[in-house]
Amino acid sequence: MSIIEVNHLTKFYGKSRGIVDVSFNVEEGEIFGFIGPNGAGKSTTIRLFLSLIYPTQGEAKIFGKDCIKYGPELRQEIGYLPSEVFYYEGMKVLDLLKYSASFYKKDCTQRLHELSDLMELDLKRRINDLSYGNKKKVGIVQGLLHQPKLIILDEPTAGLDPLMQHKFFNLIREENKRGATIFFSSHILTEVQRLCNRVAIIKEGSLIAIQDIKTLQKDNYKKIRVTADGLDEKTFNVDGVTGLERENGTVSLFYKGDINVITKLLTNASISDLTVEDLTLEEIFMHYYE
């Protein structure tokens, strides 16, 4: 079953573009990455899911139901961590979390304390005394305390130290194992690479690719570096080669196609060093954005 179905979703703020004709599905149990630079429309898409804003055209369905019409009912099972966290300044952390829990039908008390312990959150402090990172932790706990079936994360790791990021990713993986579907928006590609099964890439309001992380890396370009005598750019004058560069006897290139073609070209050369790598998501990403 598709947890999220997006059909031709379009949002304009007056004349300025939010997103244009975006369609994709997120399947149950997936960790779905949603990547793009700032201003590409990631937050707009998420805010449409939560009916914080209303679409200009198209629709989004969550758990098979229209996310505007059935919004309040659907949000019982959605956990949301916004990119910027703001809470009622004068409240104590515990009071805020209890207030958050009071919106859900379930009893969230136990989970609330488990999560706070895990994230090392001091429940007695006031919100306005918290650092940005600690506010983010409050955000994580309030987003997960009702054990939602769909977790929507909008650039969740900003402000968390590496140790906390690690804990947070483990937590997300656990939630995923428990059966939760994760929608993970980010512009930090390494974290998407670490966590997600599939990614959608959004650019200037439009989706430009949806792919499996593995196929995105495997069926794509290889990065090849070879240091050898008697090699120059002309050697690699075959289809599928891009980004050819030569520097002090080392040739580096991106290659897409049958790898045997390349190895044959190298048979006569005296190779002192050779590396063949998958592209990082970052490099693939840059490719999409060129």
Next chain:
Amino acid sequence: MNIFVHELKTKIKSVAVWAGSITALILIFLSMFKAFSSQSAMVNDLMKSFPPELLIAFGMVDMDWSTILGFYGLLFVFSQICLAIQAANYGVGLVSIEETEWTADFLLSKPVTRAKIMTEKLLAALVSLAITQGIVWAASFLFVNVFREGQEYPVNSLVLLLLSMTVFQLFFLMVGMVISLMVKRVRNVLPISMGLVFGLYILNAFGGMIGEQSLEIISPFKHFAPSYIIKHNAWDMPLVMISVVLIIVSTIASYVLYARRNILSAV
């Protein structure tokens, strides 16, 4: 009712401050009644020497300072300004505060309809205003009776005056709210609520001065002018109906506007 409870808690301090200030105002004013009443002839003569426009502007026309109720009516105009600012603050800030302080993302991503959010917030504001009014009722009766210098006064006039607070504050609450929803983003509540209150106050004052019967009829300061209520021992019903209609229209418009509102993100 969780939103209601949360909202009410955030308003307790403010209610205490407003109710306390108005109580102090009533106490200080009425404690001066003895001095005024003993020299009432002189005071009334002094009043006559002022230009009538000025007296109209400050709602002092037709007021007999020598009676306890006339004196109370005079100070009630100032109570009204306080009550109006309080209600307008609550109204303008009611739902816009979530956007000003960026907490709307938190609240609106919870499983709750916007209509319910608004209703519970409104209820909390109404209870806060009712508590304030209750304290003003108690303070008014207490201090009028303490400082009346043995004078008799028409109790039902005082009751009508105090009852008017309910519709009067509702007006500023609801009109304040609808204004906050008509603008794209409220950056600061005070300039809007103060503008609303003093705008309507001045409209009434100047309308009265110029003698033009057009603009001031939208001002609740006109609808519930203490001088009229005390003089006629009744509300000016046609004008009061204008307040009531504006309250109803603002309420409906607020619900419609909020249901359709796009909540802009931080950054």
